[in-house]
Amino acid sequence: MKIFKNKLFRIRILILLFLLQMTGSLLAQTAMINVSSRNKTSLNGQWQVILDPAGAGDWKQVWQEKKPQIKTDFVEYSFDGGPYLKVPGDFNSQLCELTYLEGTVWYKKQFENSLQPGKRLFLHFGAVNYIADVYLNGEKIGSHEGGFTPFQFEITNKVKTGTNTIVVKVNNHRKGNGIPGFGYDWFNYGGITRDVDLIETNTSYIEDYFIQMKKGSLNKVLGWVQLNGAQTAQNIKIKIPELNLVCKARTDEKGHAKVEFSSRFKLWSPETPKLYKVIVECENDVVTDSIGFRSIEVKGTKVLLNGKPIFLKAVNIHEENPYKKARAYSIDDARILLNAAKELRCNFVRLAHYPHSENMIREAEKMGLMVWNELPVYQHIQFSDSIVTRKLELMLNEMVRRDRNRCGVVVWSLSNETYPGTPNRNEALIDLTKKCKALDSTRLITHVINTQTYKDNSFNVWDPLYQYSDLIAINEYIGWYIPWQGKPSETKWQISLPDKPVFVSEFGGEALYGSNSGPTDEAAYWTEAYQEKIFVNQTEMFSTIPNLCGVCPWLLFDYRSLGRMNQQYQNGYNRKGLLSENGNKKKAWFIMRDFYNKK
Ligand code: GCU
Numbered sequence: 001m002k003i004f005k006n007k008l009f010r011i012r013i014l015i016l017l018f019l020l021q022m023t024g025s026l027l028a029q030t031a032m033i034n035v036s037s038r039n040k041t042s043l044n045g046q047w048q049v050i051l052d053p054a055g056a057g058d059w060k061q062v063w064q065e066k067k068p069q070i071k072t073d074f075v076e077y078s079f080d081g082g083p084y085l086k087v088p089g090d091f092n093s094q095l096c097e098l099t100y101l102e103g104t105v106w107y108k109k110q111f112e113n114s115l116q117p118g119k120r121l122f123l124h125f126g127a128v129n130y131i132a133d134v135y136l137n138g139e140k141i142g143s144h145e146g147g148f149t150p151f152q153f154e155i156t157n158k159v160k161t162g163t164n165t166i167v168v169k170v171n172n173h174r175k176g177n178g179i180p181g182f183g184y185d186w187f188n189y190g191g192i193t194r195d196v197d198l199i200e201t202n203t204s205y206i207e208d209y210f211i212q213m214k215k216g217s218l219n220k221v222l223g224w225v226q227l228n229g230a231q232t233a234q235n236i237k238i239k240i241p242e243l244n245l246v247c248k249a250r251t252d253e254k255g256h257a258k259v260e261f262s263s264r265f266k267l268w269s270p271e272t273p274k275l276y277k278v279i280v281e282c283e284n285d286v287v288t289d290s291i292g293f294r295s296i297e298v299k300g301t302k303v304l305l306n307g308k309p310i311f312l313k314a315v316n317i318h319e320e321n322p323y324k325k326a327r328a329y330s331i332d333d334a335r336i337l338l339n340a341a342k343e344l345r346c347n348f349v350r351l352a353h354y355p356h357s358e359n360m361i362r363e364a365e366k367m368g369l370m371v372w373n374e375l376p377v378y379q380h381i382q383f384s385d386s387i388v389t390r391k392l393e394l395m396l397n398e399m400v401r402r403d404r405n406r407c408g409v410v411v412w413s414l415s416n417e418t419y420p421g422t423p424n425r426n427e428a429l430i431d432l433t434k435k436c437k438a439l440d441s442t443r444l445i446t447h448v449i450n451t452q453t454y455k456d457n458s459f460n461v462w463d464p465l466y467q468y469s470d471l472i473a474i475n476e477y478i479g480w481y482i483p484w485q486g487k488p489s490e491t492k493w494q495i496s497l498p499d500k501p502v503f504v505s506e507f508g509g510e511a512l513y514g515s516n517s518g519p520t521d522e523a524a525y526w527t528e529a530y531q532e533k534i535f536v537n538q539t540e541m542f543s544t545i546p547n548l549c550g551v552c553p554w555l556l557f558d559y560r561s562l563g564r565m566n567q568q569y570q571n572g573y574n575r576k577g578l579l580s581e582n583g584n585k586k587k588a589w590f591i592m593r594d595f596y597n598k599k
Contacts, residue, residue: 028134028144028151030397031124032207032228033405035150035197035358037287040124043109043166043196047087048079051097052104062106063135063167079108087196088126090189091170093326100562102188107168111198113159120201120229121159123166124152126194126329126357130178133169145391146179147172147193148354148376149398168192177385179395180378185574186318186353187560189327194357204229204255205285210404211238211259211278213293215442218307220262221247221293227255227282239279251282267306268292268407270347273368275407292365292407296443298470301547303444303501305370305410312550313596314348314372315341315578316506319356322557322581328356334363340556340579341369344589345596350505350552353378353416355399365408372552373403374413374448377429381415384423392432400439409443412436415465416448417475426464433468444470448505454478457486462496471549472497473505478541479534480509480523480576488541501549504542508554509534511588512569513580526569532587539595553592557581 032038050062062077085091091098091105098105115121125132129147133140136158144151172190174182207228214222225236236257238247247261266274275290295306302309317337321328328337334357341349349369351360354376364371375395382388396414403409414432418425429447436445447465452474454460459476466472472495478484495502509523511531518525520533535553542548558577564570573581578589 026140026142028132028142028153030394030401031150031152032122032199032201032205033209033401034287034289035124035126035195035199037289038197039200040197041111041200043111043198044087046084047192048082048108049085049091050077050079050082050106050108051095051101052106053101055104057104057106057169063140063169064138065165065167079106085191087192088194088329089191090129090193090327091191092187092189093324101190102173103190104169104171105191107166107170107192109166109196111164111166112162113164114161115156115159115200118203120154120156120203120205122152122199122201123155124150124197124199125192126150126196128168128170128192129188129190129327130172130175131170132192135167135169137165146376146395146398148356149395150194150358150402151398152199177382177388177391179381179388179391180353180376181380181382183380184353184376184378185561185563187320187562189320191327193327194329202229202284204231204234204282206280206282206287208401209280210440211280211289211291212405212407212442213265213295216295216297218267218295219264221260223259225249225251225257225259225280225282227251227285230255230282234283237279237281239281240276241279242276265293268294268365269306270368270370273366273408275365289405290362291405294407296410298444298501301499301501301549303471303549310347311599312348312370312503312552313346313599314350314550314552315344315346315592316350316352316552316555317341317356318352318555318557318559319354319360320557320559322559322579322583325560325581329359331359331363334360337556338364338367338369340583342367344556344578344593348372348410348550348552350374350413352555355403358402361403361406361409365406369408370411371406371409372411372413373399373409374416375399377415377418377432379417379419381418381422381425383418383425383428389424389428389431392428393435396432396436397439400436404440411444411446411471412440413446413448413473417450418447420451420464429465430468433465446471446473446503448473448475450475450506452476454482454485457484457490458492458494460494466497466500470500472500472502472547474502475506475554476504477507477509479537484537488537489544491541491544493544493546495546498546500547502545502547503549504545504551506552506554507538508576508578508588510569510575511586512575513558513582513584513586515569526566526575528587532591535588535591539591553578557583
């Protein structure tokens with residue numbers, strides 16, 4: 001009997017190893033950082049596509065691009081003869097037959113390669129929503145799940161001299177065990193939505209680094225550099241020419257080197273968004289970055305930027321170019337959204353509800369806008385599924401690795417409006433918070449909650465996650481989803497953790513720009529005056545909130561969300577924007593701008 005048991009155990013181990021080998025080798029790698037500074041070849045542009053709403057491409061194995069071999073052969077798929085789609089860019093906004101597609105599109109791109117000996121080659125994606133299955137020359141090289149973070153595959157030993165063919169299966173179906181899950185209030189743009197690059201490196205290269213101010217310091221940097229492929233210890237240099245600063249270090253057996261240096265930095269702030277040219281060197285690689293230095297911390301009930309209390313004048317932004325009705329991705333898209341935030345007198349943008357493009361983060365930093373970076377852990381998430389908790393950790397790593405050198409990012413937000421009653425929600429998110437702190441202890445970490453109760457004009461605010469958050473972040477829609485129960489100026493607050501800063505991360509209501517004919521005291525007419533009144537009352541209520549460190553109206557622009565089906569006023573748009581999708585300022589916009597002007 002014992003022999004049988006051992007045999008069974010061995011068989012199980014072999015099956016597990018096979019599955020790990022299958023999944024392990026086919027999972028994308030967490031991407032190297034600072035792609036813009038690398039030796040890269042862009043694969044952006046026109047890609048051939050096969051539209052596959054029936055999901056037939058898998059069993060036809062379209063990535064093999066079979067060709068007829070004999071006179072009686074024929075093949076019932078081809079990229080040739082089909083349409084092209086622009087990469088980067090969502091597919092829904094490019095072809096009218098794809099407008100509402102939640103399904104599969106197969107993309108194809110060819111490139112010429114002449115990789116020299118001693119060089120390595122990587123295929124890097126800025127983001128693909130939602131699942132990418134990637135094939136090179138007919139062979140699957142891996143998959144990635146998650147629509148808003150970068151990933152890469154090393155193809156050094158898979159690429160051939162001459163013409164190579166990439167095929168990417170993109171599927172944007174919502175998934176019950178996805179992140180986000182089935183239900184969310186934004187447009188599910190699918191596609192290869194950000195840049196695609198081939199990156200060539202030496203055998204060892206600078207994969208990652210962390211160069212930011214030490215927590216609570218105004219002059220000391222505590223960081224590290226991580227090499228990939230280094231067989232022996234290497235000398236590392238961090239140079240900041242403008243400060244005549246050179247910091248030297250040496251990597252350990254894992255290619256890791258700690259760095260520590262001090263200087264009298266010109267600190268980054270909204271008023272002075274100073275960025276330094278920083279050169280990171282090892283013995284056979286060099287990358288250049290633009291890095292700012294600042295301190296962000298919570299002290300008691302205040303948020304301190306560079307040691308001084310700051311009021312966070314924020315606005316929520318979705319990653320959508322309102323004028324193109326498409327997923328935003330470019331520097332121009334970023335500037336449209338961020339300039340509108342600056343015009344509202346903001347010093348802070350909450351990039352809802354997922355990591356936006358690196359263009360958005362870098363442009364915000366240059367413009368002096370602090371950034372709230374958020375995982376798409378939105379409402380209904382299957383926290384008790386172990387695959388989901390694994391995905392949470394992967395997405396966290398991808399977000400933090402890409403942006404942790406961006407001093408403009410001051411908040412990592414790990415969830416939005418999840419429900420305390422969901423099985424394993426508290427445990428999973430508390431664990432995720434600890435993992436985030438281990439990855440980056442220099443920034444504020446928070447969860448966004450809407451579990452507060454509002455009764456007799458009094459808020460009772462409590463959630464198990466608050467004790468693990470640096471901020472008490474509350475979404476409340478008094479005046480829209482819930483009528484006022486008394487004078488805004490007489491609102492009472494019962495906050496379970498009274499010694500933390502409170503941030504109103506969402507508030508507002510809907511209005512159709514130009515809708516001013518209906519009764520202005522009735523919500524059902526989507527009048528600007530009704531929305532304006534919400535903002536007047538909300539800004540009055542803010543004075544009653546203890547330890548208020550900032551507010552963040554939902555949201556900057558009207559944006560597409562198919563669940564918004566009132567065909568008189570919404571037409572597939574969430575109309576809580578302070579601006580219409582054509583950039584028109586609603587009456588409420590002026591209330592918010594004046595409130596911020598007085599701050
Ligand atoms: C929620 C949610 C938003 C949503 C908003 C609304 O608070 O966080 O994503 O769009 O409310 O109902 O408009």
